[in-house]
Amino acid sequence: MISQRTSRFLAGGILLALAATGCTTVSEAGTTQGNGAPAAGSGTALAVNEEARALLPAEIRDKGVLRIASDPTYPPFEFYDTDNKTIIGWDADMGDAIGAVLGLKVEHVPATFDTILPGLSSGKYDMGMSTFSVTDERRKVVDFVPYLQGGTGLAVAPGNPEGLTVEAATLCGKAIAAQKGTVQSLDILPVFSKECTESGKSAIDMQFFPTQNDANLALTSGRVAGVMADSVSLAYQGKLADGKFELAEGPDYEPELTGTALGKKSGLLPAVQAATVAVLESPTYGEINTKWELPASTEITPADVVLK
Incomplete structure (x- = not known):
């Protein structure tokens, strides 16, 4: 998730339970709507940016709704919020902010991570906002509009x-989990495991799970080491898990940009780029980051929004 992108291949009470036990199920029955107003918890109203709105495909502008999968x-x-139905979080607030700038209502649609990009390509969703790392391989099938930067860590x-x-030498022979479809499962862990075997050590016991909650549960139950x-x-x-696991010390591994994913045939790229710049230039961006406790190091500038 920084401006130096890698070229590796693709790929309260209830909240505590979600993070620690992995009890969440993903179902489109949980679709929730934003109101096209300021991001939840934001004190700054976002006006419609008519120049950005004019860039929308006529079909989306006339429909008046953005369908965002996460x-x-x-x-x-x-x-999920405590009702186990309403989707909340950084991406939900950022999606609402983009919708407000474009004068559109937002539908937040739950989906499993590895089905979102195919769903964009098929037109099932308008946008995917699920902390997608911007990789060269993913860019072959979808367009991206960056909004943050960051890197990989290890929970222990x-x-x-x-x-x-987050170094291969410390993970050889260990059971390490990741969520299916992420760069950690498709790229980083396989590369680390190969480094182990090439140095004469045992391969990493890579275990991949359909949701992040499932991976976290494997850690808290002792089935994996990280x-x-x-x-x-x-x-x-x-x-959220009340300290049942923690982030291992050390720098992030290969920081890169993270952003909104769009189907290449959606026609949304110019409008979403313009709307994202408008949000980044407003107080709302900082307010959302503060609300969800993101460090300043994750913020990007408008210059990072248009990928080269």
Whole structure:
């Protein structure tokens, strides 16, 4: 998720339960709507940007709705509120903010992570906002509009008794989990495991789960020694889980841009780029980051929005 992108291949009470036990199920029955107003929890109203709105495809502008898919098992970016139905989080607020700038209502649609990009290509969703790392391989099938930057971290048991880090040498022979379809499962862990075997050590026991909650449950139940995912999300999830796991110390691994995914045939790219710039230039961007406890290091500038 920084401006230096890699070229590797694709790929309260209830909240505590979600992060620690993985009880969330993903179903489109949980569709929730934003009201096209300021981002939830934001004190700044976002006016419609008529120039950005004019860039919308006529079909979307006339329909008046953006259908945004997210995997609601990944706090603080997307997860269920205490009603176990309403999707909240950083991506939900950012999606509402983009919708407000474009003068559109937003429907937040729950989906499993590895089905979102295919759903964009088929036209099932208008946008995907689920903390997608911007990779060259993903860019072959969808367009991206960056909104944050960050990198990979490793969740471990409290106190990190095995001394694990996001380095291959410390993970050889260990059971390490990740969510299916993420860069951690498709790229980083396989590369690390190969480094282990090439150095004469045991391969990493890679275990991939359909949701982040499932991966976290494997850690808290002792079935795996660590979970690899976005570092900001893992730190936040550890807090929600009342310290049942924590982020291992050390720098993020290969920081890169993260952003909104769009179907290449959707025609939405210019409008979403313009709307994202408008949000980044407004106080709302900082307010959303503060609300969800994102460090300043994750913020990008308008210059990062249009990919080269």
